[in-house]
Amino acid sequence: MSIEFIYPEFEIIRNENRCISCRVCERQCANEVHSYDEKHNIMKCDESKCVNCQRCVSFCPTRALKIVKSDCTLRENANWSTETIKEIHKQANSGGVLLSSMGNPKPLPVYWDKILINASQVTNPSIDPLREPMETRVYLGKKPSKVQRKKDGALDCTLPPQLELSMPVMFSAMSYGSISYNAHKSLALAATELGILYNTGEGGLHEDFYCYGENTVVQVASGRFGVHADYLKAGAAIEIKIGQGAKPGIGGHLPGAKIVGDISRTRMIPEGSDAISPAPHHDIYSIEDLRQLVFSLKEATEYKKPVIVKVAAVHNIAAIASGIARSGADIIAIDGFRGGTGAAPTRIRDHVGIPIELALAAVDQRLRDEGIRSNVSLVVGGSIRSAADVVKAIALGADACYVATAALLALGCHLCRTCQSGKCNWGIATQRPELVKRLNPATGSERLINLMTAWRHEIKEFMGGMGINSIEALRGNRLMLRGIGLTEKELEILGISHAGE
Numbered sequence: 001m002s003i004e005f006i007y008p009e010f011e012i013i014r015n016e017n018r019c020i021s022c023r024v025c026e027r028q029c030a031n032e033v034h035s036y037d038e039k040h041n042i043m044k045c046d047e048s049k050c051v052n053c054q055r056c057v058s059f060c061p062t063r064a065l066k067i068v069k070s071d072c073t074l075r076e077n078a079n080w081s082t083e084t085i086k087e088i089h090k091q092a093n094s095g096g097v098l099l100s101s102m103g104n105p106k107p108l109p110v111y112w113d114k115i116l117i118n119a120s121q122v123t124n125p126s127i128d129p130l131r132e133p134m135e136t137r138v139y140l141g142k143k144p145s146k147v148q149r150k151k152d153g154a155l156d157c158t159l160p161p162q163l164e165l166s167m168p169v170m171f172s173a174m175s176y177g178s179i180s181y182n183a184h185k186s187l188a189l190a191a192t193e194l195g196i197l198y199n200t201g202e203g204g205l206h207e208d209f210y211c212y213g214e215n216t217v218v219q220v221a222s223g224r225f226g227v228h229a230d231y232l233k234a235g236a237a238i239e240i241k242i243g244q245g246a247k248p249g250i251g252g253h254l255p256g257a258k259i260v261g262d263i264s265r266t267r268m269i270p271e272g273s274d275a276i277s278p279a280p281h282h283d284i285y286s287i288e289d290l291r292q293l294v295f296s297l298k299e300a301t302e303y304k305k306p307v308i309v310k311v312a313a314v315h316n317i318a319a320i321a322s323g324i325a326r327s328g329a330d331i332i333a334i335d336g337f338r339g340g341t342g343a344a345p346t347r348i349r350d351h352v353g354i355p356i357e358l359a360l361a362a363v364d365q366r367l368r369d370e371g372i373r374s375n376v377s378l379v380v381g382g383s384i385r386s387a388a389d390v391v392k393a394i395a396l397g398a399d400a401c402y403v404a405t406a407a408l409l410a411l412g413c414h415l416c417r418t419c420q421s422g423k424c425n426w427g428i429a430t431q432r433p434e435l436v437k438r439l440n441p442a443t444g445s446e447r448l449i450n451l452m453t454a455w456r457h458e459i460k461e462f463m464g465g466m467g468i469n470s471i472e473a474l475r476g477n478r479l480m481l482r483g484i485g486l487t488e489k490e491l492e493i494l495g496i497s498h499a500g501e
């Protein structure tokens with residue numbers, strides 16, 4: 001042992017009475033934790049490599065394994081937590097920026113859990129969703145703010161391009177490269193079956209997935225990877241990615257080691273070259289510049305597709321959204337600070353940005369106050385974990401929600417939070433062929449469809465309980481929400497009353 005030694009975070013408990021030395025755990029672990037000692041006919045393990053992905057636990061045929069958090073304690077105190085001390089040691093060892101994946105894990109307020117939903121009693125009776133129709137369909141895009149008539153006085157019912165979703169949820173951006181071919185295929189299949197959309201992220205669209213175009217959002221990010229005319233025309237909508245909740249203000253980096261084969265072709269960059277997305281778009285320094293890109297993309301697609309502008313939730317998000325709503329964009333997507341990522345500097349992920357709940361409430365209110373709410377639809381993401389979060393987001397003013405981490409969990413992710421290693425044992429955040437094939441797209445899409453079907457039932461139950469029979473009637477209906485344990489200022493920003501009022 002040496003000054004560089006850090007005690008492993010997890011310990012592997014193997015029940016020797018149950019273990020039959022079948023070596024399944026050894027084959028299932030890409031981190032090479034388990035090994036077989038032929039001389040003594042026993043299994044051994046190197047716990048320092050374990051990330052607690054639970055793959056070996058799930059596949060052990062005799063349930064001989066469990067992973068527990070190590071109880072080896074450092075002399076922590078309220079100021080110097082074990083995590084902080086370990087991070088200092090890691091940086092002193094490596095001299096590098098700490099990298100993490102998935103969303104901000106800090107114990108900051110989760111406002112969704114401090115908001116309660118209303119239900120009808122006595123008057124305005126509730127609706128039984130099993131017996132009466134409930135409308136969960138939504139249309140995203142610009143809406144007219146007043147009734148329009150043609151020159152002859154007839155009603156003008158033409159609308160700018162709209163996205164139709166069977167429920168107010170979309171799978172948010174995850175690039176091919178950060179996640180596997182089979183993960184992308186699972187999302188594409190499920191989105192098509194569900195009548196919603198998935199999102200290419202910034203890695204381009206694999207040629208095999210053009211057939212799912214009607215259920216695809218194609219993204220244009222600062223690196224412009226894989227962007228060409230056919231790509232833009234392939235999707236149902238185009239998303240300009242300005243920012244991401246997990247790493248606001250900085251760019252992205254997919255290491256050259258992952259730019260191989262199809263990923264290099266799809267991104268249109270040479271094999272082995274690092275895919276670096278610059279922090280800003282080099283042609284956008286003002287709302288006028290953004291407007292130029294919005295209209296260039298509309299021009300390139302004959303004004304047939306809505307354009308989404310995605311930004312991270314940051315301090316002055318209401319003013320930023322107000323500018324975007326005037327840029328010609330049809331939809332604004334806002335990503336909160338708990339949004340996931342395949343890789344981000346730990347310090348940025350954990351300390352930059354604001355909660356999506358506050359950002360959403362502030363943006364919706366600002367756009368209403370300025371009379372431009374109908375200029376754009378609002379889509380919010382950044383840790384939407386359940387149907388309850390969706391309902392609360394809609395009532396706070398969102399038109400729909402972006403879901404990513406929950407979708408990955410449905411695909412088998414166990415939130416080991418080491419996507420950046422490229423060794424995802426569940427075949428999701430990896431490009432290793434032997435790991436990718438562990439995720440069967442048919443099974444993956446079925447699980448995604450199950451999850452969303454369950455959420456749709458739950459959304460209908462919430463709405464029925466409130467006596468509301470359509471998402472449209474719930475949108476921005478903050479009277480249906482109450483805060484619990486929040487300060488006056490928090491309630492003011494959220495635009496809701498306290499429970500009991």
Ligand code: SF4
Pocket residue numbers: 014018019020021022023024025026043059060061062063064065
């Ligand atoms: S998978 Fe289970 S039974 Fe097989 S070697 Fe590992 S611990 Fe033992």
Ligand code: SF4
Pocket residue numbers: 028029030031032033034049050051052053054055056057067425
């Ligand atoms: S990394 Fe995953 S598969 Fe490997 S030992 Fe740990 S829990 Fe098991």
Ligand code: SF4
Pocket residue numbers: 053101102408412413414415416417418419420423424425426427428429
């Ligand atoms: S996608 Fe894979 S590597 Fe990433 S957190 Fe989930 S299980 Fe871990």
